[in-house]
Amino acid sequence: LALGSGDLGQLGLGDDRGRDHPTPIRSLLDKEIVHIAANDLHTAFLTGEGELYMTGNNDSGQLGARVRESQLSPVQISALDTYRISHVACGQAHTIVATDVGGLVSWGAADLGQLGHKDAIGLVDVIQPRLVKGTRELHFVRVACGAAHTLALTGSGEVYSFGQGTFGALGSGNMESYSTPVQIDELWGLGIIQIACGENHSAALSVDGQVFTWGRGKYGQLGHGSVQNESRPVQVKGLADQMIVQIICGGDHTMAINNEGTLFSWGRGQWGQTGLRTMEDVLVPMQVWDLEHVRVIQASAGARHSIAITEEGNVYGWGDGEQNQLGKIAGKVHVQPVLMPSVQREGWQLLYAVAAGEHTMAVYQLSEMGCATPMKQRCSEVISTKYTQEDDQKHAPNRNSDDGTVSSNVVDFQVTSITEPLNVNSEEHIEISEPMKLPEGSCIIDMHGNGLKPIKLPVLLKLLEGVVNSPRNMAIFGHAMEDIFSSVRFLTLSFKFQPSHWHGYEDWNNNLSKDYIELDGPGLDVLLIRDVYHRILQLYNPEILKKLCESIMHLLSGIEKHISSVPESRWSRVLLIILQSPLIGEKGLGDKVSKKLFSLFVCIPSSVKSNMVQWLRTYPKDIFGGRFVRSVQKYISNRKDVLGARGELPRDIASAVKVLSILNEANTLENLIPFTEFYNHAVSDNTSLKLWQEEFMKWANVSNEKETKQLVSLCQVPFLLSPKAKSQILQVEADIHKQRSIQRSVIQQMFLHSYAIPFLVLMVRRSDLIGDTLRQLSSLQTNDYKKPLKVIFEGEDGVDEGGVTKEFFQILVRDLFHVDYGMFTYSEDTRNFWFNPNSMESDHEFWLVGAILGLAIYNGVILDVHFPAVIYKKLMELTPCVDDLKDFQPEVARSLQHLLEFEGDVASTFCLFFQVSYDYFGELHTYDLLPNGGDIAVTTENRQRYVDLYVKYLLCDSIQSQFSAFSNAFQQVCGGPALKLFRYEELELLVCGLPHFDFHALERVAIYDGGYTKESQMIIWFWELVKEMSFEEKKSLLFFTTGNDRAPIGGLGSLRFIIGRNGDDTDRLPTAHTCFNILLMPEYSSKS
Secondary structure, X not given: OEEEOOOOOOOOOOOOOOEEEEEOOHHHOOOOEEEEEEOOOEEEEEEOOOOEEEEEOOOOOOOOOOOOOOEEEEEEOHHHOOOOEEEEEEOOOEEEEEEOOOOEEEEEEOOOOOOOOHHHOOOOEEEEEEEXXXXXXXXXXXXXXXXXXXXXXXXXXXXEEEEOOOOOOOOOOOOOOEEEEEEOHHHOOOOEEEEEEOOOEEEEEEOOOOEEEEEOOOOOOOOOOOOOOEEEEEEOHHHOOOOEEEEEEOOOEEEEEEOOOOEEEEEOOOOOXXXXXXXXXXXXXXXXXXXXXXXXXXXXXXXXXXXXXXXOOOEEEEEEOOOOOOOOOOOOEEEEEEEOHHHOOOOEEEEEEEEOOOEEEEEEXXXXXXXXXXHHHHOOOOOOOOOOOOOOHHHOOOXXXXXXXXXXXXXXXXXXXXXXXXXXXXXXXXXXXXXXXXOOOOOOOOOOOHHXXXXXXXXXXXXXXXXXXXXXXXXXXXXXXXXXXXXXXXXHHHOEOOOOOOOHHHOOOOOOOOOOOOOOOOOEOHHHHHHHHHHHHHOOOHHHHHHHHHHHHHHHHHHHHHOOOOOHHHOHHHHHXXXXXXXXXXXXXXXXXXXXXXXXXXXXXXXXXXXXXXXXXXXXXXXXXXXXXXXXXXXXXHOHHHHOOOOOOOHHHHHHHHHHHHHHHHHHHHOOOOHHHHOOHHHHHOOOHHHHHHHHHHHHHOOXXXXXXXOOOHHHOHHHOOHXXXXXXXXXXXXXXXXXXXXXXXXXXXXXXXXXXXXXXXXXXXXXXXHHHHHHHHOOOHHHHHOOEEEEEXXXXXXXXXXXXXXXXXXXXXXXXXXXXXXXXXXXXXXXXXXXXOOOOOHHHHHHHHHHHHHHHHOOOOOOOOOOHHHHHHHOOOOOXXXXXXXXXXXXXXXXXXXXXXXXXXXXXXXXXXXXXXXEOOEEEEEEOOOOHHHOEOOOOOHHHHHHHHHHHHHOHHHHHHHHHHHHHHHHHHOOHHHHHOOHHHHHHHHHOEOOOOHHHHHHHOEEEOOOOOOOHHHHHHHHHHHHOOHHHHHHHHHHHXXXXXXXXXXXXXXXXXXXXXXXXXXXXXXXXXXOOEEEEOOOOOOO
């Protein structure tokens, strides 16, 4: 029904007369009109079938008809027969539509670029509708038109503009005009769900209810408190605390509705169009107080008048009524809302209304029809009813006219027949034929007026429930998935963690609650993300996966483009959502996504990285390790063909390593997964010793901080390297020092005629091994420790090829750690040695132990040393904590932990003071943890301080002198840069070897001598028996054969192990040469 000015046929009533009452448009009575768009002199009608009808002025070809004449009645635009239209907007002399596949088609005036056709520059009109090039790929769902400019909204919430830019209405940051769609960068990442245009100003609504305006501001229509023009979108601060759900632009005024149905208005007031009881311009949003006690559910604005519909179905109008656009209301100008009684029609349900230039349109439906429920219920913006049957193609939803979602709810109700003719007896009286029932199990989609509302954010998991065996629902899901995964804001909101008490997000009308509880993590429902990805994979649909990949690539490209120009809060969480994707690390589609994602992690500011680390530490272990770490590791491993190459590390690998470094930092804080999960064996095992030398030299040559921010060498990321790789780097460092020593020796011989021995030679006596070793080592220079070690036992023949050195270390360690020697104490419970705080030995002996450990590392000898892990932690200059006591004094550790967790009165229960008692040669001595500690009681408030000081005393202060000498010697011998690559746990492996055994690996590398072969029956029996041994028996066998019960770094597979034949069958037991890892066995006649 239409009313108001009709001088050029814009009412579509068949003549050029105006109407002061709503009059049925006869030619459309058999059509289901779901959307109306209009400007001053022409009007467009969109049907539920996606057809477009137009009426009114056609001077510039804005009707898209083949003839130039104006039309007094709506005519179908035949040029659009091949399209299904989802949305339409009308400018002053141009028209544009969005198709169901996301393309834009436009026609009419083209002189200012408002049609988006680059090749139309210079043309006055484009009469026939034409597809705007490149728009289908962007998937547009909404359009809006000003006088000579156009806005277009994509399904992913991005806004593009083109046309006249004189007043900045394009939001491009300048006043230039553009003839092709250009993205408004300032709105990127905000998740725009509605756009609107005034004559020369524009507005956008974000998914979280914020309003942005730009363009002409002469009358205050931008709402910023001034009359200045704005060439970029600016948030309307006056509405920042409102949850806006609809925006409306009139000619020079603007309105907005919040989620409580409150209407706000501002801008030009010359004809009272703001409804604020004034004809003055209003520069900031003001509530329309005359509608305070009603709930507004829809509003519209023309050039100089406005209308609003309440949930009760009442229609109010205000502003200019000279052309009867407000109906039969006394007076021509109304500065406050007045009820429009002529629009209320008994027996009819008002669906929606549109205010155009100087006319108004309203769409009705019989109220007794099942679909026409009371307005209060119908327009409360609850979940829209959707189809669940795919066979009713006639009423299939147009995804761009609605949110494309599918509800599990099925409602059976009647709908007015749109195929039977309507009996029209007069302009006001209409008779409708009997209602027709839809096929059983089907229901209608409520699309009426959706084009006036924001686009809706579908719930992916709900959509996934309806895709099984339904190609149509699969297509709907695919489009929804594309839109959400192409938008940083939509994606974040789709997976936003919702507190259990809040159900607002379940509403499909985007009434997003402001009551959001900030959590320690990113605020994402990581389990929902996992479930959605899992369900997508379960579809086994390559086309869906391809769309997912393309959408993510579009999203990541957007982040890359805007990463330095928009707040990080818009996009930072999205990186984690994409990192959780099952595409990451997979070949094919996953390679593209992974490479792009990893490259963005390299670009993130330090503040984002810090947030990432804190967020990641809150993730479940299975997602953190199984999805994040392993996926990135898989990507790196898939590129192993380039890992061993010389030169710079490929950029994509360096980017992946950057992601791992962030994950490793989070894991270091929270210990979510074992640090060994970060080892990449493709990197560690695919690099030769020569290439490690190059990596070490590149690392050593990095001299300034700026360079170290780039990944110059793999040595910069030690968490990626296995202990075996690190030991190779340590060997490289040792070899470099050894080579330099040899070179110095040669130079001295050539030029100084003196000979410097290129080896560190120790001449020792077995009778005074400790004394001889200490005297010789303490007299050396630091460089001497880096030389290859050669040991000579006085009075014994033989050349040291490694075996003598190994024996030297074994005997020396045995003697130094013997309890009778008094340097160390031994705990039977933990089977560990500890520094004896009451030792009578001087610091020189402890210095010797540190030097021996360092020399053993440099010379590749594993020592049978049993220190608790905290010793290695202290060697790496890390601060011990109460947990470190567990391997040293477990009972004390448990007691201190109990003290910390005790919930009662600590002081009266424990009766402790800041004092420690210890035994000193049978006498009980005390040590004050604080000055006058005997007078300071331990309480609930200070117990943490007591525990920290107690731990510090036991692990540090009580052995300060002994450990300092030990540590200084160790650092003096092997404290180079390579040692810093190791974790303290790895350092223990370096000294003592691996505590677990792979005897299968040892069998594979075993060497046979003296007549034995792999196929010898004796050898077969031997390995069968080994496999039957217990763990302790295997340790004993390893100790018997090699002198140590631990495997070297790299495992038993890296051990040179020889089994030699030692005669025929005999009663003699096997023997071993531990210095050379040789096991000698007679050829026994039976396995027993």
